[in-house]
Amino acid sequence: xxxxxxxxxxxxxxxxxxxxxxxxxxxxxxxxxxxxxxxxxxxxxxxxxxxxxxxxxxxxxxxxxxxxxxxxxxxxxxxxxxxxxxxxxxxxxxxxxxxxxxxxxxxxxxxxxxxxxxxxxxxxxxxxxxxxxx
Amino acid sequence: xxxxxxxxxxxxxxxxxxxxxxxxxxxxxxxxxxxxxxxxxxxxxxxxxxxxxxxxxxxxxxxxxxxxxxxxxxxxxxxxxxxxxxxxxxxxxxxxxxxxxxxxxxxxxxxxxxxxxxxxxxxxxxxxxxxxxxxxxxxxxxxxxxxxxxxxxxxxxxxxxxxxxxxxxxxxxxxxxxxxxxxxxxxxxxxxxxxxxxxxxxxxxxxxxxxxxxxxxxxxxxxxxxxxxxxxxxxxxxxxxxxxxxxxxxxxxxxxxxxxxxxxxxxxxxxxxxxxxxxxxxxxxxxxxxxxxxxxxxxxxxxxxxxxxxxxxxxxxxxxxxxxxxxxxxxxxxxxxxxxxxxxxxxxxxxxxxxxxxxxxxxxxxxxxxxxxxxxxxxxxxxxxxxxxxxxxxxxxxxxxxxxxx
Numbered sequence: 001x002x003x004x005x006x007x008x009x010x011x012x013x014x015x016x017x018x019x020x021x022x023x024x025x026x027x028x029x030x031x032x033x034x035x036x037x038x039x040x041x042x043x044x045x046x047x048x049x050x051x052x053x054x055x056x057x058x059x060x061x062x063x064x065x066x067x068x069x070x071x072x073x074x075x076x077x078x079x080x081x082x083x084x085x086x087x088x089x090x091x092x093x094x095x096x097x098x099x100x101x102x103x104x105x106x107x108x109x110x111x112x113x114x115x116x117x118x119x120x121x122x123x124x125x126x127x128x129x130x131x132x133x134x
Numbered sequence: 135x136x137x138x139x140x141x142x143x144x145x146x147x148x149x150x151x152x153x154x155x156x157x158x159x160x161x162x163x164x165x166x167x168x169x170x171x172x173x174x175x176x177x178x179x180x181x182x183x184x185x186x187x188x189x190x191x192x193x194x195x196x197x198x199x200x201x202x203x204x205x206x207x208x209x210x211x212x213x214x215x216x217x218x219x220x221x222x223x224x225x226x227x228x229x230x231x232x233x234x235x236x237x238x239x240x241x242x243x244x245x246x247x248x249x250x251x252x253x254x255x256x257x258x259x260x261x262x263x264x265x266x267x268x269x270x271x272x273x274x275x276x277x278x279x280x281x282x283x284x285x286x287x288x289x290x291x292x293x294x295x296x297x298x299x300x301x302x303x304x305x306x307x308x309x310x311x312x313x314x315x316x317x318x319x320x321x322x323x324x325x326x327x328x329x330x331x332x333x334x335x336x337x338x339x340x341x342x343x344x345x346x347x348x349x350x351x352x353x354x355x356x357x358x359x360x361x362x363x364x365x366x367x368x369x370x371x372x373x374x375x376x377x378x379x380x381x382x383x384x385x386x387x388x389x390x391x392x393x394x395x396x397x398x399x400x401x402x403x404x405x406x407x408x409x410x411x412x413x414x415x416x417x418x419x420x421x422x423x424x425x426x427x428x429x430x431x432x433x434x435x436x437x438x439x440x441x442x443x444x445x446x447x448x449x450x451x452x453x454x455x456x457x458x459x460x461x462x463x464x465x466x467x468x469x470x471x472x473x474x475x476x477x478x479x480x481x482x483x484x485x486x487x488x489x490x491x492x493x494x495x496x497x498x499x500x501x502x503x504x505x506x507x508x509x510x511x512x513x514x515x516x517x518x519x520x521x522x523x524x525x526x527x528x529x530x531x532x533x534x535x536x537x538x539x540x
Contacts, residue, residue: 007519023516029193030512036186040155072524079517081157085187086510088161090503096178097499100168117382 009072016070021061027051031059037078043069136425136480141471153184153484174416176498177489179423188420188486194505195418197407200234201495202265203227204399204411211396214356216387224387225399226411228358229380229493230265236372237403238263261367265377265401268362273353273389351391358384361399380494414501416491423485424464430476432456440475462487 008022023031031049038047046064063071138145164182171177180188204225209218216224240263274282353360359382365373387395406413426448432440437456441449445467450459470477490498 007516007523009523026512026516027193029190029198029509030516032186033190036184037155037157072520076517076520079513079520082513083510083517084157085160086506086513088164089166089183090506092161092164092166093502093506096166096168097171100171104171121383 016072017067018064019062019071021063021075022058023061024058026059027057028059031061033082034061034075034078037081038063038074041074041078044071044074136482137422139466139468139479139481141468155184171499173497174494175489175491176502177487180486180488182484183486184484188488190509191502191505192418192420192488194508195415195490195501196413198405198508199414199496199501199504200239200403200405201412201414201493202230202232202234202237202401202403203409204230204267205402205404206400208398208400209396210398211394214387214389214393214395216395221387221395221397225269225361225397226409228361228384228386229495230377230401231380231495232265232373232377233496234403237265239404240264240402259400261369263402264366265369266364266366267399267401268364269356269360269386269395269397269399270362271353271356271360271389271396272394273351273391275391276350276352279352354389355385356387356389356395358382358386360386414493414496415498416493418488418490418501420486420488422481422483423487424461424466425480425482426458426461426464427478427480428456428458428476429478432475436473436475439473440470440477443469443473443475445469 006024008024010020010022011018028051031051035047035049038044041047043066044063045066047062049059049061051059061075063075065071065074160182164180166178166180168176168178204222207222207225209221212218212221214221240258243258358379361379363377389395404412434454437449437451440456441447441451446460446463446465448458448460448464449470450457452459464479466479466481468479471479490501492498492501496504
């Protein structure tokens with residue numbers, strides 16, 4: 001099985017100002033986020049995305065930029081910004097998680113749910129045995 | 135900054151403040167507060183993030199985090215009332231308590247002509263991508279079982295005399311002990327404890343049958359604890375404690391006397407996108423936090439009325455003044471909008487109350503961190519593909535119309 005193309009770019013006469021990016025193996029998860037980031041970009045005139053058909057696992061992202069700005073560059077920058085943003089979310093989450101665990105004094109116990117369930121069963125069985133005897 | 139929730143419609147209101155997205159000072163406005171953290175469930179609030187990002191994380195939690203579940207089964211014998219395919223479906227849905235990081239994806243072989251004796255995907259199954267489980271249960275009468283036990287004990291003595299270690303018998307004996315526990319724990323004994331409005335006589339009848347079955351039969355309930363892991367290759371050293379399903383009392387099938395299930399299961403790594411059995415969360419969801427404002431000065435009488443109308447007790451009177459006490463409890467029922475109280479209801483666009491319920495395979499805090507990693511990977515992967523384009527300069531020439539916004 002050969003790996004199919006991930007990305008295709010469609011332009012008119014090679015003009016990089018306006019382009020449609022066809023991304024395979026992607027869905028709303030990434031496309032909506034990239035569209036959101038590009039929408040807040042001042043150099044971008046228009047951005048939109050669509051899923052051509054729900055049975056096909058691909059998205060089209062349309063980017064149109066100001067004069068003398070490349071849409072590929074803007075797209076690239078948007079992805080980079082997303083990585084930076086995710087990094088700061090990761091750091092914040094880690095910090096808050098450590099703080100929470102310290103405050104609540106959660107100890108790392110290795111409690112096997114299997115053992116707990118078996119113990120519960122044994123307790124029930126013991127109670128029944130007692131009831132039968134009485 | 136908020137979505138305005140009215141009596142009959144919900145609308146977006148631009149309060150003059152448009153939420154900016156600036157990756158440089160994102161961390162200044164962003165904060166997380168963890169509200170609750172247990173073994174299976176995590177609830178936390180994210181502020182300073184907007185819907186596309188929050189939704190992306192939620193979608194990744196549901197569909198892109200890998201786990202391990204039973205994919206193919208070889209049925210040697212199935213004389214139970216549960217059909218083969220239904221049994222296979224049920225086995226696949228059982229969550230298996232193993233960290234999928236240790237495993238690789240099994241490559242999918244294209245359909246080929248099968249030999250009589252070879253299994254289709256067996257050539258792809260290695261110790262790095264497959265887990266083997268055995269399920270061999272036979273339902274017998276207790277009296278018959280005693281006879282079989284005796285004959286087995288005799289055999290064992292003989293074998294011990296010959297100094298041969300038979301590992302299979304040990305396993306089965308280990309099972310016997312577990313079986314004993316299962317018999318006496320009773321079948322539908324949990325129903326006995328429930329006090330409903332059932333006819334007493336009918337209840338007695340049912341109890342009689344069920345306890346009779348439990349007393350005279352062994353293994354009439356096939357539980358997930360009956361799945362026995364069969365280590366292949368070096369898996370025994372990697373997982374010295376053994377691999378079990380997350381919960382031992384998931385009911386797979388019910389058997390009557392003489393019925394048997396003999397099945398060999400192969401568990402594989404996969405993602406929720408392919409089948410829901412590989413989903414690591416029971417659910418992962420979010421809601422936006424409410425914003426409640428009082429726009430009017432209310433008389434004492436009206437304030438008391440308002441406090442009464444709210445079913446979630448969001449409002450309260452303290453020191454004679456009307457206060458918004460628990461804005462987070464608001465369920466957007468809009469009861470407060472029905473009277474003329476001057477309440478303005480809305481949803482804050484950049485505050486999300488997230489909750490993640492894990493199936494028990496991966497703890498919820500780890501799940502969220504994995505989701506963030508996967509999201510980053512997607513962005514980086516796409517970025518690398520873009521670089522190839524700028525180098526190669528391959529473009530598809532297409533006649534397209536420009537949408538002018540000048």
